[in-house]
Amino acid sequence: MAIDSKGINVYPSGGPYKIASREIGRQVTLERNTFYKGNRPANADRILITTNTDVNQSLLQVRAGQIDYDQYGPPPTAHDDLSKQFGVKKGGNGRYFVNTGVNTVYLALNTSRPAFGKVNLRKAVNHAIDRPAMLRVAGKFAGRRTDQILPPNMRGYREASLYPLKGADPTKARQLANGAKDEITVLHTTSPTSVARAQIIQFNLRQMGLDVKLKPQPFAVAIKTAGTRGSDFDMFLISWFADYPDPFDFINVLLDGNNIQGANNSNYAYFNNPRYNKAMTDAAKLSGEARYAAYGKLDVDLMRDAAPWAPLSNGNTREFISSRVSNYVYHPVYGGAVMNALVLK
Structure with missing residues (x-):
């Protein structure tokens, strides 16, 4: 790929997903990489990542099932209620997860x-x-x-x-x-x-x-x-x-x-x-x-x-996912969900 002084929106991938598009400061779209033949999961057909979001709005959207996962995590005031309503898990099926960060x-x-x-x-x-x-x-x-x-x-x-x-x-x-x-x-x-x-x-x-x-x-x-x-x-x-x-x-x-x-x-x-x-x-x-x-x-x-x-x-990494998603797997080094492992119910 040629070098572009202005940067590039798409670059080669060797993993289960590729970057299909990018809008700087707004969105990144990942799609399955059809050339990937390895055994790493690619459960979702497409992963749409929206950047520069408001944590309070994102919390409401996850609750409503409008988005499935907020990478930033809920606001500080939300954790007590989330833990009481959904319990606290480390992985698997659930809604609210707490894991030790590095x-x-x-x-x-x-x-x-x-x-x-x-x-x-x-x-x-x-x-x-x-x-x-x-x-x-x-x-x-x-x-x-x-x-x-x-x-x-x-x-x-x-x-x-x-x-x-x-x-x-x-x-x-x-x-x-x-x-x-x-x-x-x-x-x-x-x-x-x-x-x-x-x-x-x-x-x-x-x-x-x-x-x-x-x-x-x-x-x-x-x-x-x-x-x-x-x-x-x-x-x-x-x-x-x-x-x-x-x-x-x-x-x-x-x-x-x-x-x-x-x-x-x-x-x-x-x-x-x-x-x-x-x-x-x-x-x-x-x-x-x-x-x-x-x-x-x-x-x-x-x-x-x-x-x-x-x-x-x-x-700690504290994360909340929507009701339509399962199979939460925590990555201990990168401190968050393995997004390609998440499954739509």
Whole structure:
């Protein structure tokens, strides 16, 4: 296929479905790939994906059977009612499903800026934040609290009690801050959950003496801002979902200072420590149990001694499907339904 500088709407597929059409920002249509001869399922003739939807409207449409599956998931306030009405399942036949995700919600602390160039202030933030409060705003079955980089279902993870998980400790935070009065800009997206969490963060950090300004931006804009070196932010509230089930995808991808460039960064903490850079490179060369042990140690060492993040939680995947669909199969890496396995009743 020839290269087109404007991008393409259809490209070759080796799987059970092909992209039949695409309207940028609106819809993608998948149809069965007649050239596919493998054994992966293709139960639906066509899958129509509509983008940029409203979560509340989508919930009503799934309830009414107007759409079959909302990839984004129901709004936070809906989960209690959905669980009571339909029960909670992990797969198979049902309507409401909750499964463990491979992800971490966290605050990236911009170490390239004066405030969080100070390691003790980064540690102070980890004591100041109210993790239970920030998890509650995501609704029922939202996940579990954490103070570590790796999610607990990632190979290499080892439990370490580093920072308070049951609530904020402003006294310890003020002690570590040592009278700091820095002005802090918190970058966050405009989703209702992110807005609510940012307000909690603002309250928590003010309790430890910091002057906090919130900077809300739409998701794509916030990612561009945070990924551009030198942008005006001190903290970025964001989450990371595993691209593949290996700790490299969290630690090296998100914290290796050798990867920092002018734009399109994912190391939002701009953490660049030669000692840790080398440890990440060395861990990446290992395999088997030695690899996972090295990454487990790195996770704990990074958060205990350098604290480039303030991890908040590991989120669950909570999904709701229409009454005319069955055979829900959860993909543990990609964190959602295997759409080609869904069956119309």
